[in-house]
Amino acid sequence: MPSLENIADIIHTWLNITFNSTTALLIELVIVAVSAIGLFSMLGLILIMMERKVSAYMQVRLGPNRVGPKGMFQTVADTLKLMVKEGMTPNGADKFLFNLAPFIVMIVAMVILAPLAFAKNFQLWDLNIGILFVASVSSVSVIGILMAGWASNNKYSLLGAMRSGAQIVSYELSAGLSIITIVILTGSLKISTIIQSQSDGWWIFKGHIPALIAFVIFIIAVTAETNRAPFDLAEAESELTAGFHTEYSGMKFALFFLAEYVNIFIVCVLGATLFLGGWMPLHFGTDTRFNELMDYIPSSLWLFGKTFFLIFIIMWFRWTFPRLRIDQLLNLEWKYLLPISMFNLLLTTLMAIMGWHF
Amino acid sequence: MTKEDLKIKLIELFPQFTTEIPSATIDESGTWLKMNISKEDFLNVVTQLKTNLSFHFDFLFCLTCIDWKTHLTMVYHFTSTTHRQPLVLQITLDREHPEIETVSSIWRTAEFHEREVYEMFGVNFLHHPDLRLLILPDGWENKRPMLKDFEDPINMIKL
Amino acid sequence: MFLKKYLQDIYYAVKSLLIGMRRTGYYFTHHKEIITQQYPDNKDSLSLPERFRGEVVMIHDENNEHACTGCTACELACPNATIKIITQIDTTPEGKKKKALNTFVYHLDLCTFCNLCIVACPTDAIKMANTFEHSVFDRSKLTKILNKPDSKIRAGIE
């Protein structure tokens, strides 16, 4: 069975034989860009469909079931609708920033894609500070949101953007601290090394309670960072109608919408990479038959399975919980998550030094 | 407290009933006691009704106005959360320039109800903190749509 | 003491959240709890109660006869002028002049289905039908004439 690694290798060798190395690199870049955009649009379609179905079943409904078999093409129809819709720009808006904002949000989401490992040895750019790169670039997206809120010339948008700013900046802390927990245990910022270190067991199992706590905090923090319910204060449709993207319509709105889902996907890949072993299959100690069976499943499936499991949990949150208030949201971060994750970091450091983990 | 008790107490307290030419009357025919008083006594009477502990009418549950074509009548329905005997208070107002003291400082619910009566009947509540249109759109000041002779050829359909 | 309360708070908070998630998780996995009715598909099995107020119809029997005397009781009972009855003067075989129904105009677009006309009718000539798909493309189609063409009053109804 050709794995993603083999396909990439074949293309790479063929290009290098046929063209000189510069041309080959350029063509590879184009291929990467096209497949990244393709992945994004696919993700958008799949995740939105998934969200609608998950919410429908939790709300004792059926969900979309008219367009295509079991309503599979509903999101395609929605995308078509959004594409042909007029992208309005309000009169008093700052036109340049207003039109720039959705692209910034989208581009940030695309850039984070670079260091993520999707399968065994299948990675765009295995840079040695991969995790740091992801953590720092992802915080740029708040600029896009602030820009959208400010440029819309709408008070609801402004309030939403300000909330979002406060929220993302504070939750970055605990997200970062829980990432560092794993970095301490691994001793590397390189994503491939982090995954390799989990070949004998995932960190969530190997790292005892501190890793588990870090995992829970990570899930909470990234839910907040991606502006998902119960932390969707930036949108808060019952308070701020639609928050920072109140004034957006058509494809510009679709970009925000898509970026939200792509961001969820990315943070869930990150969570899977850090805590659930990335593309590593599930192994149990010395049970070799079981381990071989698990190895037989392609590594990309492992990663996507873990990612979608995390995405499902985040969706489950959204369709169960009420929304927090802005001050409660910040209280939760500064009074609970941050102290706990700091204490947890200490504990992990101690554990790493003493070598208590497996 | 029964209706009779209330009547006795009211007569005891207010001299208006006992003077030679009473400026206020009490009507017992309805379910509840109805008191007609003059506009001059109004503020004194309602303040007494609220503050005097033997009445303690702390709950103003209905405030409205009736157009009798010759005059307007303000109707106040009070009750008390302690003795639960409602009282109806009626004050006759001039139809052209109706004016009465506000009770919004005594019962805060009156603020909204008085604004409604102001726009619908044109009653001017003196010393009201914020006497503006509440329900009607702009440009309907002094149109007094709830009066019987109100005509609106555009919006009203005669069946 | 402070730490104990702090941890207790976290415990109860997480527990309450997990209970809620268990409930939504239950519905996520138990699809037979779904209550959605897929409307145009279930048209055959859809049954509305016989009292359902869909629109006013006039009862005609197989001889194309109705029971409306044109007394305008329904017109008077209607709060929003939905019904307009046009009467004519018929001459009975005995030579007497008698008021009779010419056209029963019913404005479905004005009707609020309050049932007052049905209650008011002394001869039970009209009733509420349980049809409910009233949407049309032209508003004028909602003005209906309830008595069928060439229908006449049933004998013996005064």
Next chain:
Amino acid sequence: MYRETDIVQDTSIEGDLIINVGPQHPSTHGVLHLVITLNGETIKKIEPHLGYIHRSIEKMCESLSYRQFIYVTSKMDYLSSHINNHGCALCIENGLQIEVPPRAQAIRVLMDELTRMASHQLWWGANAMDIGALTPFFHAFREREMINDIFEETCGTRLTMNYMVPGGVMADLHPNFQKRVKEFIPHFKSKIVEYDELLTDNIIFQNRTKGIGIISKEDAISYGCTGPVARGSGVYCDVRKLNPYEIYSQLKFDEIIETGGDCFARYMVRMREMKQSLSIIEQLIDVIPEGDFQAKTKAVLKLPKGEFYSQIETARGEFGVYIVSEGGTTPYRIKFRSPGFSNLSALDFMARGSKIGDLIAIMGSLDLVIPDIDR
């Protein structure tokens, strides 16, 4: 129909942010328009602008006969239309001295309590949605649908029934009525536990509602609050207890009082009222007296000259009907004392100094129905 004053320009003190919540806003449940002065996210002042759905029902009723105008009142508080109609019927019966047959009284009470439950269920879902939980809305509608089906079978419509007429009810109970209600009772008993699991016990919900929008007993009385809003502050104001109409005096139930005065207290009052309504229905469903469902009345009703006032407890509070009659076939003047109007006037008091999110929670806990406020 907008007003010049609605578009508030920068006339305020510098530093204040003025936003218009409504008339089209997801959480005003209709066309309520609030002009909010903010300092950051803290509310400094709320100014309601009403009238977007004002139909002048009071003026309309002056030209409708006593039988006709009852129907219009179901368009006011459309979620408790049975109770509105009931209140008007009570007032007319009061004026005409009609004795309502016991069967009609029992049917009326049953319908009222079903309406109260349906209304509270919708409120529960909508309140949860205001606070940000979207799932409870659909769960609440599942139960409300059953009640609506019961109504549809007996009354013919699902929302604006016009089932109460002067002297009784319009039609007898449908033969299936008792069976359907008995199916509903255990179903709802099992589901109300889920309501608690999903929302009441949820820590986020409790944090969002406890200590928010506090109104003291004295203020609640002064603002004329009634219904769950006042009972959440400890005011005894249940008309069913204080001034019993129909057969409420023979039924066993206690007035529900919470003393918190905050959103959570109001929430708990309504949750407990749903259970209470269920118990009232349980008491009554097997002992509906036989007999007429309507007293004999004249075809054209004429109230004697005089003034008549009747009170009734709707799902939102005390609904008052004040009829001034000149002895004709139509009322001379009608005043509807709507509970929502008074409850809304307390909104500014409750929400001052809290956050925008709190305002939404408070509005949800007031259970505003805009047509009821505007009339």
